[in-house]
Amino acid sequence: MDSDVIVIGAGLAGLQSARRLEQDGRHVIVLEAADAVGGRIRTDIIDGYRVDRGFQVLNPAYPALYRDVDVPALDLQSFGVGAVVRDGQRSTTLAHPLRHPRYALGTLLSAHTPPSDLVALARWLGPTLLRVRRPVRSATDETLRASLDRAGLTGRLRRDVLDTFLAGVLSDTSGGSSARYVKGLLRYFVLGAPGLPRDGMQALPEQLAAGLRVPVRLDTAARGVHETSGGVEVTTDAGVLTARAVIAAAGPHEAPGLADIPAPVMNGLTTWWFCTPESPLAGRFLMLDASGPGGGPAGPIWNTAVMSEVAPSYAPPGGHLVQATTLLDRPDGLASESEIRRDLERLYRTSTDGWDVIARHVVPHTLPAEPPPLVDRGPVWTGERTLVAGDQLETASIQGALVSGVRAADAIGRLLAG
Numbered sequence: 001m002d003s004d005v006i007v008i009g010a011g012l013a014g015l016q017s018a019r020r021l022e023q024d025g026r027h028v029i030v031l032e033a034a035d036a037v038g039g040r041i042r043t044d045i046i047d048g049y050r051v052d053r054g055f056q057v058l059n060p061a062y063p064a065l066y067r068d069v070d071v072p073a074l075d076l077q078s079f080g081v082g083a084v085v086r087d088g089q090r091s092t093t094l095a096h097p098l099r100h101p102r103y104a105l106g107t108l109l110s111a112h113t114p115p116s117d118l119v120a121l122a123r124w125l126g127p128t129l130l131r132v133r134r135p136v137r138s139a140t141d142e143t144l145r146a147s148l149d150r151a152g153l154t155g156r157l158r159r160d161v162l163d164t165f166l167a168g169v170l171s172d173t174s175g176g177s178s179a180r181y182v183k184g185l186l187r188y189f190v191l192g193a194p195g196l197p198r199d200g201m202q203a204l205p206e207q208l209a210a211g212l213r214v215p216v217r218l219d220t221a222a223r224g225v226h227e228t229s230g231g232v233e234v235t236t237d238a239g240v241l242t243a244r245a246v247i248a249a250a251g252p253h254e255a256p257g258l259a260d261i262p263a264p265v266m267n268g269l270t271t272w273w274f275c276t277p278e279s280p281l282a283g284r285f286l287m288l289d290a291s292g293p294g295g296g297p298a299g300p301i302w303n304t305a306v307m308s309e310v311a312p313s314y315a316p317p318g319g320h321l322v323q324a325t326t327l328l329d330r331p332d333g334l335a336s337e338s339e340i341r342r343d344l345e346r347l348y349r350t351s352t353d354g355w356d357v358i359a360r361h362v363v364p365h366t367l368p369a370e371p372p373p374l375v376d377r378g379p380v381w382t383g384e385r386t387l388v389a390g391d392q393l394e395t396a397s398i399q400g401a402l403v404s405g406v407r408a409a410d411a412i413g414r415l416l417a418g
Ligand SMILES: Cc1cc2nc3c(=O)[nH]c(=O)nc-3n(C[C@H](O)[C@H](O)[C@H](O)COP(=O)(O)OP(=O)(O)OC[C@H]3O[C@@H](n4cnc5c(N)ncnc54)[C@H](O)[C@@H]3O)c2cc1C
Pocket: 008, 009, 010, 011, 012, 013, 014, 031, 032, 033, 034, 037, 038, 039, 040, 041, 053, 054, 055, 056, 057, 058, 059, 220, 221, 222, 223, 249, 250, 251, 252, 254, 255, 258, 269, 363, 365, 366, 367, 389, 390, 391, 392, 396, 397, 398, 399, 400, 401
């Protein structure tokens, strides 16, 4: 045997499972098809700017980070907990009153936060916020849309802020996600201040990979998995590798090609990255648009941020970096550069003449859809020695991918010990 376990895929789930198995004394080979680790979490340096492959953030409140990730070493640069809401000619900063007391009065008196909505929000989210342990997953789940309606959260806070913010987080504007899943995510947003590692989002998987005894084999795609009596063969372009078991952590749309498991529906987004000599907006907040008829975005952009205001390390001296994200479940998810510029000029109320596009990422496979009910799936055996792991089998998030890696390592550990 070449190793105890072969892990296919060096995204968070694969890396986490490999680390746990190594900690248990197992010999592990990690195969990665791409030229670097990280999977959906990659960062490029372009002309001195750090550009993540699609806008994303790390929430330090994710419990799965506590044991295995050295979060302080990532040197997180945090977003403000709130948002700037553009509404026609006006913009208002709405922020967590305890974390940003200077915006507390303005937030509470804003037309975007009617008292009836605040009460309904507290009723809707309060029990999840007060919970100490993991959510009880049950069949009583419902869609986000139905859950908010039932809670009476139907005013401007919902239309101008919540729906737009959540659509960006979920890459889904339908409101069809599991309400339990969304409440869990919002809990982390309230408990932690999401941020960007100093070296870019890829610093997270890089840190996990650096902790492995056996380096990840990059540019090495698994072409097939075949169980034999007492072991597993994994075919690569360089030959066949053997192990006692395999974890296929190849991502929701790739894993089905290696193991017999259906591919989930995936939600997607497009992120445009612009560099500009001047920051169009001071401050560390995400901007949401509520200028559309009845609230919500009036153009293709669902959220935008001056990344270099949040994370100065994302831009070289004298430069600024702006991200603008559209959603692929909308007809304007693939808007043209001129449409994006027009929308940015409206949102930031400035010309984009001096702005240059440095990257555009179209990411159709951002997150697996999470329709209700949220069920406790866990890693899936597709053979006696082949286990599939990944965020699609836990919750669609960094947290979910890490937890899936741990659960897969535990299950394989039991198999090998048995
Ligand atoms: C644009 C974007 C924004 C996001 N924003 C957030 C956010 O703000 N917060 C959050 O919590 N989550 C966010 N996510 C989701 C988060 O990134 C994922 O949940 C997580 O990274 C999934 O990790 P994974 O290991 O399950 O899968 P993946 O990252 O998909 O890893 C799969 C790996 O397997 C490799 N692979 C595939 N096929 C093979 C093969 N045949 N052989 C070898 N290797 C193979 C792939 O190259 C990849 O490296 C975002 C994702 C994207 C793309």
